[in-house]
Amino acid sequence: HSQSRTKRAIKKADVVLLLLDARTKVSELDKQISKFLIEENKPCVLAINKWDLVKGKLQPADYLKYLDLTLRGLQFAPISFISAQTGFNVWETISLAEDLYQQSCQKVKTPLINKILKKIHITRRPKGMEPRIYYAFQTGIHPPTITFKVNKAVLFDKNIQRYLINFLRKELPFKEVPIRLLFQGKDQPSRLRRDKLRTQRVAKVKTV
Known part of the structure; x- marks a missing residue:
């Protein structure tokens, strides 16, 4: 209890x-x-x-x-x-x-996040297994949440995530608080797009 x-x-x-x-x-x-x-x-x-x-x-x-x-x-x-x-x-x-x-409540602008991402170096992997980051943006606070748009979310294992968190902690104003990472694959629709698609599907069902 x-x-x-x-x-x-x-x-x-x-x-x-x-x-x-x-x-x-x-x-x-x-x-x-x-x-x-x-x-x-x-x-x-x-x-x-x-x-x-x-x-x-x-x-x-x-x-x-x-x-x-x-x-x-x-x-x-x-x-x-x-x-x-x-x-x-x-x-x-x-x-x-x-x-x-x-x-934990700090907000960081997207241009700054993507500027520092240029310094990131991920160890090379076999062809077809290389994790690639296209861009990133903050999507939440408490905890600070950074969403990465990537080629394939499954390629970002725990070691890479740990590296990214340590890197972001050094560069962003989140030195002493947890940072949450989210990954969206290239073929994954954003939350806004998912909501829009869901609304469209519901509308179609209602009109049938």
Whole structure:
């Protein structure tokens, strides 16, 4: 029941604060929550609580490496060292969460997206299996969603998608939030065109 409540809360949240105890290892439950955050494309602050109790015993750089290895897929998420008891860095963490929300709501103009796409280099594949990007545009916010018009959507596997996300994160104002990618093959009609075709089909049925 508690996990169900947690998932419902995450679905409703604009930004999630994942609270971790600096004195203990990341739990299996924390790992499950982090995976769900990734699935839901939720902006997240990793708040390391009780840092005052381990200060001097544990170096921030070492702990960051530990989190990168333990919570894979959340390397882009900002980390804040706090103490809920003393109030250390608490308000700064709330401010950080507000920044993430603003990042997630950013809109980028299509010409800028296509300008930076010229820098993309995808490893050559066998003839007929080469993924090609014709153009791209932003189709959503929270999470920022970039739609690519491509030759064949199936050619853009997880490795290529990971490369594109990392590239876009460096170039666009989405440094610390999830980015969702959508791919439309050359033979796939756009959503607007699909809706138009559907309306035409319904109209034909009604007139028959």
